[in-house]
Amino acid sequence: MKIGAxxxxxxxxxxxxxxxxxxxxxxxxxxxxxxxxxxxVAAGFADDLYKSAGVTVVDGAKSLWDAADVVIKVREPSKAEAAMVRSSQTLISFFWPAQNEEMLNLFKDKGATAVAMDMVPRISRAQKMDALSSMANIAGYRAVIEAGNNFGRFFTGQITAAGKVPPAKVLIVGAGVAGLAAIGTATSLGAVTYAFDVRPEVAEQIESMGAEFVFLEFEEAAQDGAATGGYAAPSSPEFREKQLEKFREMAPEIDIVITTALIPGRPAPKLWTEDMVRLMKPGSVIVDLAAEKGGNCDLTVMDQKIVTDNGVTIVGYTDFPSRMAAQASTLYSTNIRHMLTDLTPNKDGEIFHNMEDDVIRGATVTHNSEITFPPPPPRVKAIAAAKPKAPEKSAGEKAAEAAAAMKKAGRNQIAMLVIGGVLMLLIGTVAPASFLQHFIVFALACFVGFHVIWGVAHSLHTPLMAVTNAVSSIIILGALLQIGSSSIIVTLLSAIAILIASINIVGGFMVTRRMLAMFQKS
Known part of the structure; x- marks a missing residue:
């Protein structure tokens, strides 16, 4: 098949x-x-590079539409481009079918197949084709860079001879792919980063990246992100009011706000209101990644940067991935290649449009002169269903189990003491006095040595250091008890043992402390 870009x-x-x-x-x-x-050319790939890779360079869009069996592009087709599509031809691009009913009907009437890269289901097998995530990742990173370009201060805090510079405070609204990319970039630049999402299950992801999750004290059933393809579901009016109240409280202290909240098929929710903008300090920056769908901020102007009367800059650009065109093209073309790999299962150059495949069916919006949007839910969930929890035990059952465990532990201890006593009796009856003297030294060294080491703070006990230091403490105590021996050889060996074991213990704790210091924030 001929694939044309x-x-x-x-x-x-x-x-x-x-x-x-x-x-x-x-x-x-x-x-x-x-x-x-x-x-x-705009992405840094000249025609000569394509020719070197064996690609045929065609003059004009009409010539390419006429020659190609499968046409690939980035943006949704314009009316002029759709007019050139022919029957049985396949288009693979972003399509936004929920907002493009007229385009769906046009492709259906022409008998063409449209594969929407924005409709790829969010299941594990389809991650390599998830163009929305690829572009959102770039947009989240670039949003922080744009914010820094419009912010007149450092992100990280500094203490210099000229004075102290506090770190910037950044709030990320929405912890999807774009939000997590923005969190990672902001924290790596040294900002104090806060993040909010209506899905409480993402709190762990936010905190693992070094940001603080903004928690709302509100009783509402957890959102099921998997049911909406990994996106957040719309919130109740009560939850939204509580959310806006929290943002209004934070607004005077936040330097940079990056909003990423989108709900598929709906206008972007308004989360940063005009009064919040007025509460922000002069020089603050808002970057609205939802500008193309109406914006999360009341004052966002699509594709423009404005400065409010109180000195707050609001960035409403919609071309963040395009501002990193080479990187974005590389990722997007890889998503397209993986889609075409699934469409060519036999690797013979022939497209097989398998509508039984969850990924292909989910992304296909028109096929065989029919509109196939919306697709049925994928048979494989984006997030596996949680395992059923064991029934909660009553307080009485828990107390009975604890009592039974204590009795069992007591019986085990008594059995060990009895066995130990019998062994000691046998040893005392059979063994000579010299052996008993050394055996008592060994027993005391083991008992006291372990108690000395385990008395050290638990934070200094790595598994390896804890065991080796305990053994070394036994050696030291045993050597101390033997160092007064009448034998010069025993005294010398005891002194050497004390020296080497002391070095091991001190060195072990020093190494552990240095390891812990590496993970501590300055």
Missing amino acids: LKETYQGEARVAMTPDSAAQLQKLGHECLIESGAG
Whole structure:
């Protein structure tokens, strides 16, 4: 099959759906690759690079539509592009079918197949094709960079001879892929980072990346992110009011706000209101990643940067991935390549559109002159169902179990004491006096040595150091008891044992302390 990549016509769009590297991989599947002349120039891929990779460079979009069996692109098709599609042709691109009913009908009437990269189901097997996550990852990173470009201070705190610089305080609203990327970037730059999400289960992810989860004291059933494809579900009006109240409380102290909240098929929820903007300090920055869908901030203007009367900068750009065109094109073309790999199971260059496949069926919005959107739920859930919990035990049952455990432990201790007493009696009856003297020294050294080491703070006990230091303490105590021996050899060996074991104990704790210091924040 002939796979053709179009040059993007959307103003400011610099990405391209095929790179020289992805073209080489597609050719291994048996496909022939075509690209419109100049399609990759804005992303740093000249036509000569494509020619070197064996790609045919075609002049003009019409020529490419006429020659290709499968057309790939980034942005959703324009009306002019859709007019060139022919029957049995396949388009793979972002499509946004919920907002493009007219385009769906046009593709259905023409008998063309449309594969929407924004409809790839969020299941484990489809992660390699998840273009939304790829682009959101870039957008989250770039949002922090844009915020820093408009913020007139350091992100990290500093103490210099000229004075102390406090760290910037950053709030990330929404902890999806873009939000987590923004959290990682902000914390790596040294900012004090806070993050909020309506899904309480993401708190662990937020905290693992060094940010503080903004917790709301509100009784509401947990959202089921898997039911909506990994996205947050709409919140109740009561929850939203509590959420806005919390943001209003935080607004005067926050320097940078990055909003990422989106709900598929709906306008972006308004989470940062005009009065919150007025509460922020002059020089603060808001970066609204939901600007294309109406924005999470009341004052966001799509594709523009504005400065409010109180000196707050609001960035509403919608082309964050395009501002890193080379990286974005590389990731997106890889997503497209993996989709085409699934569409070419026999690797013979022939497309097999298997509508029984969860991923292909989920992403296909028109096929065989039918609109196939919305797709049925995938048979494999994005998040596995939790295992059923064991029934909670009553307080009486727990107390009975604890009492039974204590009795069992007591019986075991008595049995060990009896066995120990019998062994000591046998040893005392049979063994000579000299053996008993050394045996008592050994027993005392073991008992006292372990108690000395385990008395040290638990934070200094790595598994290896704890055991080796306990053994060394036994050696020291045994040597101390033997150092007064009448034998010069015994005295000398005892002194050497004390020296070496002391070095081991002190060195062990010093190494452990240094290891712990590496994980402590300054």
